[in-house]
Amino acid sequence: MQRNIPLEDVVKNVKTSVAFTEIMFSLQEMKGNVALILEDRRMNTYSISASTERIESEISVTRQQLNHHLEKLQDHFVAELTKAVENSTKQIQSFIMDLTKKQRDIEEWIEDVESIKKNATDKQTFLGMTNLETKLNKTSNDLQSWIDGNHLSQTVVSFHLDTLLHDIINERTKFGKVVVHAMPSKLALKRRMLGQAQMIKVNAKFKSSFEHMTLKLKVKMSTNAFNVSGCCILPNGNLVVSNYDPSYLILIATDGKTGIELSASCKQSLMLHVLIMTLLP
Incomplete structure (x- = not known):
């Protein structure tokens, strides 16, 4: 059976009732929880900003390390290149000196022929021709040995880029990969239930x-x-x-x-x- 109760009796002393007190405490508690969550979210934005600065700093340091390492590789390569070029250049210059001397000898022999033609007797001419013929044969043999010995080969300087550096230049399109992931929150909030204060854990992955x-x-x-x-x-x-x-x-x-x-x-x-x-x- 249902019974009617006057509303005046119901609302009497409502401000001192347990329900009114519970609502007041719950509102204060909720205010505190919202403040905690707000502070947690602000700290999260600060941590994101700090992480961004740290990552940029690490990338900058890595870039400097790469630059320093590449500079060392470049210096070593240039030294190796210089040594190889010097060796090749010395060989060519030595051969040029031999050719220059041979050129002077031939010019002297031409002058000797002209002098023999003008001033030498027949006997002197015969002996001179024999001597010149011997020199010509030796010079001809020297030329042939130079040809056979690759002294006349064309020296060309080039280089082959290391495969890893080639991949970095042509195939690497990213410095790295940015990873953003959500971690479960460890924030502890308060909640009043059945007139008792309880602690709850915020679980970001709860479904x-x-x-x-x-x-x-x-x-x-x-x-x-x-x-x-x-x-x-x-x-x-x-x-x-x-x-x-x-x-x-x-x-x-x-x-x-x-x-x-x-x-x-x-x-x-x-x-x-x-x-x-x-x-x-």
């Missing part, structure tokens, strides 16, 4: 699903409300049903049989939500 839930009817409750605008289950298991017009609340106990009807105007309906915690045990 809930209703796909495998099975509903089971436990209690049937009846009410004379015909314009229901909402309902809620109190922490103690009791049910509150709100009727829109006319405006009143019906509180039903967990057994579904007993209830209390509270009448109220539209202005008073908001206050009733504050009072529901004090109405039933």
Whole structure:
């Protein structure tokens, strides 16, 4: 059976009720939790900024190390190139000196022929020709040996770039890879439940699903409300049903049989939500 209770009796001493005190503590607690979360998010932005500066610094150091290493490789390569060019140049210059001397000898021999032609007797001419012929044969043999010995080969200087450096220049398109991932939060928040302060852990990876839930009817409750605008289950298991017009609340106990009807105007309906915690045990 439902029994009517005057609203004046219900709202009496509401400001000193347990429900009103719980709401005040819960609001203060929620304020503190929001402040903690806000500070945590701000610190996260600061840490992201610090990480960005650290990464840029490490990239800069790596770049300097690469530059220093490449400079060492370049210096070593230039030294090797200089040595190879000097050796080749010395060989060519030595051959040029031999050719220059041979050129002077040939010019002297031509002058000797002209002098023999003008001034030498037949006997002197014969002896001179024999000597010149011997020199010509030796010079001809020297020329042939130079040709056969690759003294006349064209020296060309070039280089082959190391395969790894070639890959860096032509195939490497990134300095590295940026990785952004979310870590589970370790922030501890407070939550009041059933009049007791509790600690909860924020788990960023927590996911809930209703796909495998099975509903089971436990209690049937009846009410004379015909314009229901909402309902809620109190922490103690009791049910509150709100009727829109006319405006009143019906509180039903967990057994579904007993209830209390509270009448109220539209202005008073908001206050009733504050009072529901004090109405039933």
